[in-house]
Amino acid sequence: MDWPSSQDNGSFWFDSLPQAPNAKPPDRLPYQVDVAIIGGGYTGLWTAYYLKQHRPDLDIAVFEAVTVGFGASGRNGGWCMGLAWGIDGMLARPEQRQRGIELLKAMHDTVDEVGRVSQAENIDCHYAKGGTLNVATLPFRVQQLKEHVASLHALGFTDDDYRWLDESEARERLACTPNHGAAYSTHCAAIHPARLVRGLAETVRKQGVAIYEQCPVLDLEPRRVRTPHGMVKAGIVLRATEGYSDTLPSQRRQLLPIYSMMVATEPLPESVWDQIGLRRRETFGDGRRLVIYGQRTLDNRFAFGGRAGYYFGSKMKPVIDPAEPLLDRVEANLRGLFPVLKDYSVTHRWGGLMGTSTTWRPCVSFDQTRGIGMAGGYVGEGVAASNLAGRILADLVAGRKTDLTRLAWVNDTARRWVPEPLRWLGVKTIRAIATRADREEFTTGKASKFWGPLYARLIG
Ligand SMILES: Cc1cc2nc3c(=O)[nH]c(=O)nc-3n(C[C@H](O)[C@H](O)[C@H](O)COP(=O)(O)OP(=O)(O)OC[C@H]3O[C@@H](n4cnc5c(N)ncnc54)[C@H](O)[C@@H]3O)c2cc1C
Secondary structure (H helix, E strand, C coil): CCCCCCCCCCCHHHHCCCCCCCCCCCCCCCCEEEEEEECCCHHHHHHHHHHHHHCCCCCEEEECCCCCCCCHHHCCCCEEECCCCCHHHHHHCHHHHHHHHHHHHHHHHHHHHHHHHHHHCCCCCCCECCCEEEECCCCHHHHHHHHHHHHHHHCCCCCCCEEEECHHHHHHHECCCCCCCEEEECCEEECCHHHHHHHHHHHHHHHCCEEECCCCCCCCECCEEEECCEEEEEEEEEECCHHHHHHCHHHCCCCEEEEEEEEEECCCCHHHHHHHECCCCCEEEECCCCCEEEEECCCCCEEEEEECCCCHHHCCCCCCCCCCHHHHHHHHHHHHHCHHHHHCCEEEEEEEEEEECCCCCCEEEEECCCCEEEEECCCCCCCCHHHHHHHHHHHHHCCCCCCHHHCCCECCCCCCCCCCCHHHHHHHHHHHHHHHHHHHHHHHCCCCCCHHHHHHHHCC
16 A cells, blocks of 8 residues: 555544654664564554563564554544453353453453553543443334343443443433433543554653654564565564555455544534533443444544445555545534534544454464464454453463463454455445444334344344
8 A cells, every 4th residue: 555645644633632743764774673563553552562561671663654643543533442342242142151251351451451551651641431321312222222231230240330321311421312311331431542542652662662653564474574664583573553454465355444434523612511411521322333433522522433434455545535425424423413513613524444354353363483463353442452452462472371361352363354346245235234224223213123133143
């Protein structure tokens, strides 16, 4: 792919950084490092962070094609959430339930771990653990969500983790239209994503990790890293490229690049927030399949997003044109839920890539013999998950056998996606089914009996 010459990823988050990114290509690369990490997002940087804690003696280098946080880590919705893709599916299957519970507990702890490290390392990422609301915007979802909370309680979780909020309590927290009640989880923090990733880079630099920006790696290969600026020998090479993994020829079709799109409003006056809520900076979504997600930023903007599309041939757009029509739908969804925003403008429109494997759940793997490892496949839910994945990968590389290295993500490798045009047709079909199911539910107010279950079966 042609990496852009500009380092601006187009997001509100990059625009609101205290200092605009200004990376330079490396003058000179080292001859050799112990560990080379490809990708300067959360996964790469968390892995470097924990690896340096376990093995301060290791020479670690991160290679980033553009600038730290250029990818999803510097442009996401800022939900640091105690859940990850695939866990709900595991909880639903008796034979996988125990492993699902272990993962869910680990994800709960991870939200606190991100807060702990941010505080300990003075990373001012606007962390606010206000929890998250899954709002029933359709009446039939009330029963579904209540049952979901009850099923989590039956597994040993309590009101301190998940609870049902009736309509008045839910509206007090978030006055969207409509709101029939909400399932509330305490395990989510709102963050400023770009501040987290840039702060993390600063932290690992201070620990002695070298970060080479404007330095794309040409492939994932054992024992070496090739870049346009030269080659570096490496004992271990780790892939942390998520939605951009197709840029590495040996990794083609491992992770499907799917887009998520976001908008941010101008700062809104307190009088408007009095009508909307989110006083504790809770994040929120609703049960639709074409996922939506929102947060109130520290400077009182609405940051709101929705899952979007896939381009034929896994085409990767490094930056999304603000005029992209998919963004119109995201903005319309926001305005539809909050009519009070009619007099306020959207100041930023952007999008980015997330990575999805054929298992639709994250994976962390390490092959000691080849010295190659990787983590990713978060399907757009990687803010907290990348911290857990980074801790697991660091343990695997350091040869530590821990509770984390026994989690179900470890070596849960997926087969590759099918070649085109089947891949495009498959994704389009899944998306069409999701759209159909959502549309039917919003028009009839009833659960989709055919398209809904079909969608659930297809994505496991
Ligand atoms: C719009 C949007 C909203 C999202 N919202 C949320 C959310 O609210 N909550 C949540 O949990 N998740 C969310 N996600 C997903 C989350 O942001 C990602 O899962 C997470 O940031 C992945 O981190 P990463 O480090 O693995 O990948 P990335 O942050 O994408 O980092 C990969 C890096 O690798 C670099 N790179 C790629 N190829 C090469 C190469 N060949 N050589 C060198 N460098 C390379 C890229 O430039 C990039 O900086 C969202 C994603 C998007 C796009």
